[in-house]
Amino acid sequence: MSDVHQENDHHESPIKTPKQLIAVVIAAFLVPIIVIVLLVSFVGHGTHEGAGSTQTAEAVNHRIQPVATLEIKDPNAPRVFKTGEQVYKEVCAACHATGAAGAPKHGTPGDWTARIGQGFDGLLKSVMNGKGAMPARAGTSPDDYTDYELARAVVHLADAGGAKFPEPPAPAQAAPAQAAASAPDAQAAAPAAPAAA
Template identity: 50%
Template sequence: MSAEHDTHESHEGPIKTPRQLIWTVVASFVVPIVTIILLVNFVASGDKPAAGSEGLSAEAIAQRLAPIGHVEIRDASGPAVVRTGEQVYQAACTACHGSGAAGAPKTGDTAAWAPRLTQGYETLLNSALKGKGAMAAQGGGEYSDYEVGRAVVYLANQGGGKFEEPAAPAPAASAAN
């Protein structure tokens, strides 16, 4: 009889009482429902950027969609605004001459400017207009040659130079003659 008893025990399941059956049935419905609710909450909990990427942020998208350039329409008959040497320096020269980037002599560094000042104003102006070394040509750009000349005087005088402000160009002859 012990052989029959061993075979009978091996065919029994893990549920032995009606109470265990009820708990198993309830758990088989509740656990999947709770899991589904937790997954839905996780997915719908908000925007999650990709790991290590800000490429889809509003700022990044706006930057990619920004126009490459712009058109500025000016009144040709309007008065010309002539900028001071300091204004041109702040707008075009300070990036390199303020920090000494790309070998540019720093503003106010008299030792670095001394050999350049001995070359004279015309040579320095020519270098600024046509470019020299890593410095891009400034002539023909946003600033007139006169404004670039004023910036050269401003920058050179900060480095110990005693240059005079260049003379203002004569106004263009009017076409009404």
Template identity: 60%
Template sequence: MSEAPHGAPIKTPGQLIAAIIAGFAVPIVIIILLAYYVDNTTRTGAGTDELSTEQVAARIAPLAQVSVHDANAPRVYKTGEQVYQAVCAACHASGAAGAPKFGNSGDWAPRISQGFDTLVKTALAGKGAMPPRGGTSPDDYSDYEISRAIVYMADHGGANFQDPPQPAPAAAAASTAPASGADAAASAQAAAAAAAIAAIPKESAAPAAGGAGQSADASQAGKALYQQVCQACHAAGVLGAPKFGNKDDWAPRLKDPMDKIYNYALHGKGQMPPKGGSSATDDQVKAAVDYMVSAAK
């Protein structure tokens, strides 16, 4: 069985001319469209803006930032609204994780009925999904500022609380964090020592101490300075200080010559500041060292 002969697709001169024109025109149109597409497409890739001012500044920015504060400047407390906006709104604005929604009296009524003190304790200690202090630290916001935020939120939920009284300057420093255990004892002793430093005689100087042969005046001066400053740590052995009168604590220290022991007391060692943090004279400090050494022999 024979097959029928295949016919050529181009049978006329017009078809030939059309095929030739299409062979040139179609690739040209495709190239033009690709060029247009590439030119009008926003290209983003590595290195396209790496030399811009913003990118260079971001690369050379330091990892740490230094914030300098004047320790003697009066503290400016945040308002309840400011603390709420910075910390509490993350959950209380929408009522996330079961938090009473801001301005919703139905959510706040059972909390308000517990009283202001209970609300503050809950905020400081945390409850349920809420972390203590809303996830902040005492260095970020004091107890007083947290209390003001409680008043702000509760009052918008139907309460009629008043802002707590602003703490006195001395109390403000002590109330930034609740201390416990050894930290509380150390803080109390440090506060007592700071108060005692102010009472140290500034003008009178005891005669130079000389160990076992120190004079009665030097001994009294050493005892006075010990009671005013040194005992804050040495009476109980706080922060690794050799305990007053404890021979075992003092034995390793007494292996060194007295000049070296004096040098530790005058210039500080470990967590002990120079002169115990006082402004006593060198002779007074040496007399206090002699007084403690005598008690440990």
């Protein structure tokens, strides 16, 4: 029996009094809470600014601008044609700036040598009808870009590749817009003539 008593003495609990038990229970609750509070204060240390507060007013306005805008154009106003460089940047640069899908790179004479040999008309025909991965009219509609604007883009691209193509001639302004603009003047002049007589 003394062997059993010696075994029990060997496995005694470190908590011997009720005060020690209370201290251990309180510590079991307080220690994790203190650790959590310290972690939160460590992670949250420093100043945090709201989203976008370090951006300039212009950057914020750009970020929150509407996705689409409505632009109303006067149908009688003369059309302002885009330059070849503008059309290149808006339409052609997606492929011609990088050489994607085998497109000749802008400003690389070696890519353009054979193509320039076709002449301006041959290059313009390729743009209008499509060639390789490039769709007809470079994927644009006549409402977005006129034939003249696409021709200016051809000159811009080819000249950057070593050609010396002249700028294509500008189309004449639409006669209906001019006729409509002069018609009210003629009508206003007609009533004034009888009044003067």
